[in-house]
Amino acid sequence: MVNETQHTCSASSSSKSDGGSSSGSESSKDSSRCSTPVLDAERHERLREKMRRRQDSGDRWFSLEFFPPRTANAAVNLISRFDRMGAGGPLFIDVTWHPAGDPGSDKETSSMIIANTAVNYCGLETILHMTCCNQTKDDITGHLQKAKRLGLKNIMALRGDPAGEEWEEEVDGFNYAVDLVKHIRNEFDDYFDICVAGYPKGHPEAESYEADLKHLKEKVLAGADFIITQLFFRSETFIKFMKDCQAIGITCPIIPGIFPIQGYHSLRQLVKLSKLEVPQEIKDVIEPIKDNDAAIRNYGVELAVSMCRELLDSGMVHGLHFYTLNREVATTEVLKRLGLWKEDPRRPLPWAVSAHPKRRVEDVRPIFWASRPKSYIYRTQEWDDFPNGRWGNSSSPAFGELKDYYLFYLKSKSPREELLKMWGEELTCEESVFEVFTCYISGEPNKNGHKVTCMPWNDDPLATETNLLKEQLEKVNRRGILTINSQPNINGKPSTDPIVGWGPSGGYVFQKAYLEFFTSNEIVTALLKVLKKYESRVNYHIVNVKGQNITNAPDLQPNAVTWGIFPGREIIQPTVVDPVSFLSWKDEAFALWIEQWAKLYEEESPSRMIIQYIHDNYYLVNLVDNDFPLENCLWQVVDDTFELLN
């Protein structure tokens, strides 16, 4: 670990090496220093700076284009895809603008809201497309203001397709993308990074290839920061285009748009829309296999990989932009073969960071929402200040109310029928609930043969880290300690540890053991007696749905349960058990019993009444073992409790 390269900087700091003046008081006034620990420099950069940094360091990168879905269910799926493909490490994604789909509205399928979700809930750097023709200045300004309000920082400025054949230029209207670029710079100064489209074969409607290059230069001069190209089929096409751009003085980054052929029909449709011609050698291969989807896709992947290699080898290309058509397989395959897919990149913090610019200082959160980060982001979206370093300072803002259980990004990915199969078509007693929890932990099928792959509190399978505790968790769930969150204690593992590591390399990460569960009044009574023995070692919070609250936390102080020590940094403590926000989480945790589980069943049905009984009578408990260097004592606490009960 000692020998790992550290991404710090004799380089960047040597630029400061003459900055020390002989007067200390002058130097200490230096306000260029950021007050946050900057674990991840990119988090504080705008997209064009990230691009430049990658280019300077020779790191190659990719980006992904998606279009907004048609239905709310498709939106839920697309967002899961963002999470999965986000894991590969794209520099950004972009979301196209569908004029027909009310793109600036609050609908869960609108371009605006999909881009908002990608930025805020998936933590992805995102470009929102925007077209300008057939729209009023006020409409456009309104869209841009809304985008800014939502935390979007990048716009792809496009003309869009004129509606109907009879389109004519409007005087003072938005006739071309360049008008939109100018408008954005006029109205929003340098707030947005602006991307524009380039056409390696020239825009189909342009008078000539040369005229189109001139239009492109106008867009750059008007304030565009970089260019993404239309798709093309031969690397020479792009390289020629790039050289031609450079020849007329276009110096900003130009990113080739890559379209891996994924099927015969999608290719035909795209070619028709973009008015491109498919080279004969490609047609020759595809036509004979046009009914064999797999064969075409394999060919498309081959073709894309070899074209991308040529582009990268040319030395002119640092990043590749993929037209995914909202599909995963082909693009992921191409990226993996190119070595650009960085599976499980290092986590800057143990939780998923939001990309909203307001949240860039955020570096501590309560542990409770660990499996529901999108809910946490949603419930804190109105906060003006996010905690930086210390939780206490920023926990005063109220949590948003719990009224939007059905917000699409909080919905389960699984349909009702599937949930019923997992959680029981019919519950007969509390123990049948225990079994569901146990199966979720163990990964074994339930008695009807269905695997339990999600729970109301966690829409994903068990985290790798939780697997470390699997055996004990299974044992306690079987006995009615219904766990919904936990972490093992960690006493100084390298920050590069594949399971529990986070932050820059060369550091050490620590955790206090944590266990959170629902359990019955009877067990809580015994537990409280046992906890007396552990008074100085274990902190606990025990609360029921009515808000009765038993705790030994001193003075409502938060307890840091995850922290990291890094070279040349202040301490980072990204996760706390916070007595105050636990009461906000409690509302959500209890509500999920009803909203996600009980409501699967008919009113008055025995199954529903069992869940309702648990909701009304169980307690939500959290335990922290403060002695992180010793063996986790929480299992002993639970064992002692059951021993007392017997």
Add this chain to the structure above:
Amino acid sequence: MVNETQHTCSASSSSKSDGGSSSGSESSKDSSRCSTPVLDAERHERLREKMRRRQDSGDRWFSLEFFPPRTANAAVNLISRFDRMGAGGPLFIDVTWHPAGDPGSDKETSSMIIANTAVNYCGLETILHMTCCNQTKDDITGHLQKAKRLGLKNIMALRGDPAGEEWEEEVDGFNYAVDLVKHIRNEFDDYFDICVAGYPKGHPEAESYEADLKHLKEKVLAGADFIITQLFFRSETFIKFMKDCQAIGITCPIIPGIFPIQGYHSLRQLVKLSKLEVPQEIKDVIEPIKDNDAAIRNYGVELAVSMCRELLDSGMVHGLHFYTLNREVATTEVLKRLGLWKEDPRRPLPWAVSAHPKRRVEDVRPIFWASRPKSYIYRTQEWDDFPNGRWGNSSSPAFGELKDYYLFYLKSKSPREELLKMWGEELTCEESVFEVFTCYISGEPNKNGHKVTCMPWNDDPLATETNLLKEQLEKVNRRGILTINSQPNINGKPSTDPIVGWGPSGGYVFQKAYLEFFTSNEIVTALLKVLKKYESRVNYHIVNVKGQNITNAPDLQPNAVTWGIFPGREIIQPTVVDPVSFLSWKDEAFALWIEQWAKLYEEESPSRMIIQYIHDNYYLVNLVDNDFPLENCLWQVVDDTFELLN
């Protein structure tokens, strides 16, 4: 450690146990929570609350009275005495008001400035006496405003001795202490805690004992918070007085004033001033031994111990107030025999906390001033915000300028002749300077047979913690690595560790190894080559007097080098290596060569020129080994450097 009692609180938190409402958003608005980690509850309490807490918990306590010194040298000594006697854990000290000594002035010997020093620089809870007769309302208000501005929070309100025989009551003037109490409450509301004097035998000028009790009650009704009594010679005197007070409805704390007899003459003088009568049985003992100081003091200690025991055993007394006459031995002896002297009480933080109310959130400081905490407090006294949790946020305020080398509390306790004996009457070469450093570390006498017990950067002998590194330090100083600050790496020792522990029990403390030294250009050149090998492990800052600054610290970020993990708390990181404030420290560290050392010698003398040469040409270096769980590599770095040089 696990079984140690923790000063946390099912008790205090159970009072909150019904506080949880069913609406989380309501609870999260709860602003009763303090945003600081409250390692030490007393730090946030006012004196009367501390008294009440001690009384409720049955903890007995003591306090110490001092008078202001006559000369600046005596002031330096008195402040050292504050530090030494402060180590025994007094609940407060008080400083008497000497009308003849310009008590409210800025003179280093004034009552005001001595009390200011006790609070701000020695971190002692302090009561400033104030008398009111023969003073105008404006004078008094001015003194009180100044006291408040300096961070003083407690006033002992006294009448004082009328000047001359012809004194008469002034209409609307301050004739009695009660007038001063009323004035403080009128003008300063509840800001000050107010103490008044009680006379167990009645004030000598009162019409009667009963009339005097009535006056005392008036003072309490006017707003006094507690009473300290005049000295007395028999415990019965106090107990009767206490009962009489209670009988007329005085319910505030009454603290007996204890006067350990320390000599024949001081007793006679005091008795004359206070118009008290010494009981015959005491006279009978003292008269025969009046010329034997030691015998009288031993008797005085015996007498005080047995009287204090009687007072404490009565159950009516929780705290004892000592008239020290600015002497240490007798009072310390009495306190030790009573078991009230708590040698080396637990440190709430690894550095000496200031008692100024503005600084109560302060919980992180740069390591550089570790041996000069008074200088740090002085140079940051104008800061409005002190860092809480994160250093970066509060480091923008400028450090105060370095103009007051001669501020009396920054002066060496040792006179010039002694310093010359320690640091050399005559220096012949740089190596003779190396020897001084080496002797300071080793504790061995220098070649003239004098021990080196202080250095310009550290007026005290080596810290216990530094002793852990003694052998290596000695070795490197001998070779010209002139160390002025260091700490070993610590990987999770109990917070109760007698050497490196701090903070509440049940926690774990950590440190990164730190080394700070002056060294020559030649050594720095080799060192920089060696440091390349340790690039990812060791952070360094290297600066010369002109401010040339070489560092590998990322983005001017501070590096946490001392931190602690405690039950139910956020992480505390009290010490950082901060690149920005290092440049302020650099000015001070280099200036000390000249101000404290070079100036001991004649101008143009060889000795002075050697120190001047070092000042002009050496570098100040600090090194942090980030890999705190591994063996400290800094010694290896130094060894490698010398190997490269050879």
